[in-house]
Amino acid sequence: MSTSSSDVESIDPDRGNRREPPQLSQENVTPFFPTSPAYPPPQVPVSPVLTLGAFWPVHAPQVQSVLDAGAIRFVTSGRCAIALALRQMAVGPGDMVLVPAYHCASMIEPVIDAGATPIFYRINPDTSIDLKDITSKITSTTKVLLAVNYFGFPQNLSMIRTFCNANRLQFLEDCAHCFLGEHDGKPVGSFGDYAIASSMKFYPIYEGGCLISAHHPLKQLKLESGGLGFEAKVAFNALEISFGYGRLQVLKALLWLPMLLKNAAWNMVKARNSATTTTSFAPSSSEGGFGFDPAWINKRSSVYSRVVMKLVSRRRIGALRRKNYLKLLAALGSLPHSRPLFPNLPEGVYPWVFPLWTANSKPVFDSLKNSGVPIVRFGEFLWPGIDSSICQTSVDLSRNVLSFSCHQEITDDELDWIIRSVQDALHAHGERQ
Numbered sequence: 001m002s003t004s005s006s007d008v009e010s011i012d013p014d015r016g017n018r019r020e021p022p023q024l025s026q027e028n029v030t031p032f033f034p035t036s037p038a039y040p041p042p043q044v045p046v047s048p049v050l051t052l053g054a055f056w057p058v059h060a061p062q063v064q065s066v067l068d069a070g071a072i073r074f075v076t077s078g079r080c081a082i083a084l085a086l087r088q089m090a091v092g093p094g095d096m097v098l099v100p101a102y103h104c105a106s107m108i109e110p111v112i113d114a115g116a117t118p119i120f121y122r123i124n125p126d127t128s129i130d131l132k133d134i135t136s137k138i139t140s141t142t143k144v145l146l147a148v149n150y151f152g153f154p155q156n157l158s159m160i161r162t163f164c165n166a167n168r169l170q171f172l173e174d175c176a177h178c179f180l181g182e183h184d185g186k187p188v189g190s191f192g193d194y195a196i197a198s199s200m201k202f203y204p205i206y207e208g209g210c211l212i213s214a215h216h217p218l219k220q221l222k223l224e225s226g227g228l229g230f231e232a233k234v235a236f237n238a239l240e241i242s243f244g245y246g247r248l249q250v251l252k253a254l255l256w257l258p259m260l261l262k263n264a265a266w267n268m269v270k271a272r273n274s275a276t277t278t279t280s281f282a283p284s285s286s287e288g289g290f291g292f293d294p295a296w297i298n299k300r301s302s303v304y305s306r307v308v309m310k311l312v313s314r315r316r317i318g319a320l321r322r323k324n325y326l327k328l329l330a331a332l333g334s335l336p337h338s339r340p341l342f343p344n345l346p347e348g349v350y351p352w353v354f355p356l357w358t359a360n361s362k363p364v365f366d367s368l369k370n371s372g373v374p375i376v377r378f379g380e381f382l383w384p385g386i387d388s389s390i391c392q393t394s395v396d397l398s399r400n401v402l403s404f405s406c407h408q409e410i411t412d413d414e415l416d417w418i419i420r421s422v423q424d425a426l427h428a429h430g431e432r433q
């Protein structure tokens with residue numbers, strides 16, 4: 001079941017297993033985070049992989065999404081969409097942007113890149129934003145409030161909209177975990193002045209993010225092609241990841257020779273390029289880590305990603321994610337030394353992952369990663385300086401929440417294996433010593 005692709009170098013912390021320590025430089029504003037031990041590749045795909053089933057129309061309820069929210073531009077990642085949103089909102093040096101203390105670095109880097117200052121605010125244990133703390137942090141230079149619909153569960157978006165209007169703040173709605181869903185009958189993404197999404201977390205694509213606005217036109221935004229190398233790489237990588245997880249085996253057999261030739265040509269190009277340039281064909285947001293590369297901000301998402309997003313069944317994504325989440329909740333929701341972060345799945349919510357708070361997370365995480373269980377640790381590394389004096393809840397969630405994949409391409413057997421593995425790990429290591 002494990003992936004064996006030659007070009008799939010390393011995988012995002014929210015997507016996979018390996019994490020390179022980013023270096024601080026002028027081009028890459030990511031601070032240095034500790035290196036995690038190398039774990040074996042996940043046995044089950046962390047994010048959706050391409051299957052034939054993805055295109056099957058299913059009889060399931062209609063699903064609202066950010067695609068219904070307003071004007072939309074397709075870029076290569078959520079972090080590039082944040083950078084574009086900040087530009088649209090005229091954020092620059094001297095401006096303050098309110099960001100949650102529970103975050104990942106790729107949300108903060110675009111703020112630094114814009115020359116603005118991130119001001120970290122508290123969240124509550126249920127991940128709702130702490131408006132009292134936010135109010136105490138607003139000054140005359142505060143321009144934007146960024147709020148995250150964590151793990152696919154929308155914030156009280158109407159209330160945040162009203163709050164921003166009352167405080168003359170622009171609202172950036174972060175739907176990176178929440179591509180699908182609604183609040184008060186309106187699609188997620190329609191409450192912010194601008195919203196961003198990370199399509200690669202929900203669709204079987206190798207790169208993809210969206211900038212959305214229900215309130216402003218986006219036509220004037222000029223985007224450029226990522227080039228032929230980029231277009232080829234993202235399509236081949238999506239196929240290879242899928243083949244590596246045992247999907248599309250007939251296509252794999254048919255493409256055996258072309259893939260062999262492609263790998264030979266690819267290795268030659270890579271060898272030649274590495275001697276002359278360090279430029280990659282795809283953004284590092286697809287290849288692993290928190291890296292933010294301003295060169296990709298204006299690049300359009302690939303033709304492959306945009307076509308796949310048009311063709312796959314959104315109803316199927318929504319229905320299967322809810323089904324898998326409910327199965328995980330039933331099996332893992334009342335185990336000792338742990339608790340689900342969201343013990344209910346309201347109508348209209350389509351989760352990104354199944355987040356589980358664990359009392360003794362380190363050995364549980366190590367043991368599951370070593371078995372190849374697909375786990376995401378959103379917010380594992382907080383921005384330097386963020387500690388319990390700023391937000392105790394964020395530090396607790398950062399340390400103790402392990403999230404398990406519940407995407408639409410996990411098979412029933414794979415989900416059963418994940419459940420058994422988590423149950424075993426919690427029984428063996430769950431109790432805090």
Ligand SMILES: Cc1ncc(COP(=O)(O)O)c(C=O)c1O
Pocket residue numbers: 014076077078079080104106107148174176177197198199208209285378
């Ligand atoms: C809440 C949140 N916002 C923004 C991003 C950036 O999205 P992307 O990885 O598509 O750049 C992430 C990445 O995981 C995220 O978790």
